[in-house]
Amino acid sequence: MSNITARLTRFLAKRNHQHFINGAYQDSYGEKQIAVINPATEVEIGKIPLGNKEDVDAAVRAAKLAFHHNSDWRKMSPDDRGKILYRFSELISDHSESLAQMVTIENGKLIKDALSSDAGGAAKTFRYYAGWTTKIEGETLDISQPQKGGRQNFAFTKREPIGVVAAIVPWNFPISIAAWKIAPALAAGCTVVLKPSEETPLSALLLAEIAMEAGLPPGVLNIVTGDGRTTGACLTAHKDVKKITFTGSTYTGKIIGKTAMENVTGVSLELGGKSPAIVFNDAHDLDFAANGVAAGIFRNQGQVCVAGSRVYIQKKVYDKVLTDISHAAQKMKISHGFDESAQLGPLVSKGHLQKVCNYINSGIEEGAELITGGTENPLDKGYFLKPTIFSALDNEKSIISEEIFGPVLVAVPFDDMEDALRLANDSQFGLAATVWTKDISKAMTMVNRLEAGVVYVNSPVRSDPGLPLGGYKQSGIGRELGKVGIYNYTTLKSVNIVY
Numbered sequence: 266m267s268n269i270t271a272r273l274t275r276f277l278a279k280r281n282h283q284h285f286i287n288g289a290y291q292d293s294y295g296e297k298q299i300a301v302i303n304p305a306t307e308v309e310i311g312k313i314p315l316g317n318k319e320d321v322d323a324a325v326r327a328a329k330l331a332f333h334h335n336s337d338w339r340k341m342s343p344d345d346r347g348k349i350l351y352r353f354s355e356l357i358s359d360h361s362e363s364l365a366q367m368v369t370i371e372n373g374k375l376i377k378d379a380l381s382s383d384a385g386g387a388a389k390t391f392r393y394y395a396g397w398t399t400k401i402e403g404e405t406l407d408i409s410q411p412q413k414g415g416r417q418n419f420a421f422t423k424r425e426p427i428g429v430v431a432a433i434v435p436w437n438f439p440i441s442i443a444a445w446k447i448a449p450a451l452a453a454g455c456t457v458v459l460k461p462s463e464e465t466p467l468s469a470l471l472l473a474e475i476a477m478e479a480g481l482p483p484g485v486l487n488i489v490t491g492d493g494r495t496t497g498a499c500l501t502a503h504k505d506v507k508k509i510t511f512t513g514s515t516y517t518g519k520i521i522g523k524t525a526m527e528n529v530t531g532v533s534l535e536l537g538g539k540s541p542a543i544v545f546n547d548a549h550d551l552d553f554a555a556n557g558v559a560a561g562i563f564r565n566q567g568q569v570c571v572a573g574s575r576v577y578i579q580k581k582v583y584d585k586v587l588t589d590i591s592h593a594a595q596k597m598k599i600s601h602g603f604d605e606s607a608q609l610g611p612l613v614s615k616g617h618l619q620k621v622c623n624y625i626n627s628g629i630e631e632g633a634e635l636i637t638g639g640t641e642n643p644l645d646k647g648y649f650l651k652p653t654i655f656s657a658l659d660n661e662k663s664i665i666s667e668e669i670f671g672p673v674l675v676a677v678p679f680d681d682m683e684d685a686l687r688l689a690n691d692s693q694f695g696l697a698a699t700v701w702t703k704d705i706s707k708a709m710t711m712v713n714r715l716e717a718g719v720v721y722v723n724s725p726v727r728s729d730p731g732l733p734l735g736g737y738k739q740s741g742i743g744r745e746l747g748k749v750g751i752y753n754y755t756t757l758k759s760v761n762i763v764y
């Protein structure tokens with residue numbers, strides 16, 4: 266293991282962690298705790314409180330006070346708010362090693378990915394939204410209301426911060442997905458209560474420390490740890506929450522959507538995916554396409570919402586491309602995240618490993634051909650799995666219709682573009698898709714007809730703070746990131762001044 270920074274050593278020495286409320290770590294009102302496990306070693310690294318209703322009330326109260334009174338966060342000039350967010354992004358970069366190490370320890374992912382996607386991604390997102398504080402605009406509108414006595418209308422809209430935001434995030438990119446929500450919400454002038462996943466809560470608590478150093482006023486960002494069923498449910502049902510922003514599974518998203526409707530709380534849902542990669546005979550360079558498809562599914566152990574977990578390959582090149590992807594998979598070095606030569610780390614938890622293994626077993630039972638991989642753990646301990654590839658003839662298998670969220674790829678051959686579109690769009694999900702061809706007309710036809718919120722041509726999908734992300738169909742409601750991302754946290758006021 267690489268040397269753990271002094272900052273992280275001090276943070277981890279605490280063992281019994283606390284909530285972060287009103288600018289300070291605070292004990293829970295309850296007694297229950299949850300153990301946080303390092304998935305590479307299966308060793309406990311600390312405990313977090315299981316937040317109960319009183320904890321959630323305290324966090325929402327702090328956020329509400331900070332929004333309305335204490336810190337004047339929303340009344341602060343946009344320039345001053347932007348400066349704090351920019352300072353936050355700089356401090357995340359300065360402490361990226363500590364943050365990335367924390368993510369690797371609790372999530373298992375490769376340290377280079379934790380540095381680039383998690384710490385790097387969070388810094389980039391705060392930097393991006395720091396620039397947006399000064400660019401939130403309404404419109405002036407030429408309306409046609411008749412007025413007596415020569416009076417005239419001056420109508421305009423203004424965007425106002427929506428209020429207290431409940432942010433619920435998954436474990437796969439613990440701090441970068443948190444940043445996708447916290448950064449635009451704070452930039453808009455809202456205050457936030459974050460509930461990280463119980464699997465990966467510590468990196469968020471470390472991030473809170475850094476937020477205070479950046480000068481974020483108390484109560485503007487609060488973190489309540491715990492599980493979804495108790496803590497998450499209390500938070501999403503809280504009457505003083507004005508917006509819920511959720512990233513996670515479609516199953517949980519539906520529960521949260523119902524709760525939001527009961528209270529008429531605003532909600533955006535970034536949910537699951539089963540994204541197709543489509544490789545045509547005329548892909549520029551078939552090796553490049555095969556490596557791109559492999560990177561698109563095996564990065565972060567396949568625990569990526571936009572992972573290309575179904576690959577449709579045109580018949581003429583099916584065998585070659587499938588063989589190349591399989592070779593790329595078989596060559597991957599499997600090791601713990603701090604091994605700098607590792608290409609695949611452990612899955613996040615024992616329960617999740619079991620779920621992925623169950624899918625592999627059902628793929629075999631349903632008659633898909635196992636090309637490489639399987640359920641055997643390649644190492645002595647830790648939640649490791651070999652990259653696994655199946656070949657099938659159609660979409661009629663659970664491994665191709667359901668989200669597995671692990672390093673499992675299913676390949677299916679196709680005849681022509683219509684066939685590829687039929688197979689790719691035959692899914693309850695619609696998050697992302699990749700297309701591999703050098704024919705621009707074909708690429709654009711696919712772009713126009715694929716039912717997906719994000720389409721990449723000749724590259725695996727990557728995220729960028731400037732590019733909106735979200736899904737069609739059961740992959741979600743709304744978009745985050747980009748300009749639309751900030752409007753998630755504002756509400757529109759229409760004004761007419763008669764003069």
Ligand code: NDP
Pocket residue numbers: 433434435436437442460461462463464491492493494496497498501512513514515516517518520521535536537538569570571668670696734735736740741
């Ligand atoms: P879950 O839906 O299980 O959990 C997501 C978050 O919701 C966790 O913090 C969880 O808490 C919490 N939660 C669970 N139940 C409730 C509830 N009843 N009320 C409130 N909160 C609840 O998803 P995973 O953590 O397993 O994450 C993987 C999923 O996330 C995949 O489906 C993936 O596709 C999706 N995802 C989507 C992305 C997108 O942009 N569309 C991006 C990344 C991931 P706890 O874990 O503590 O129980």
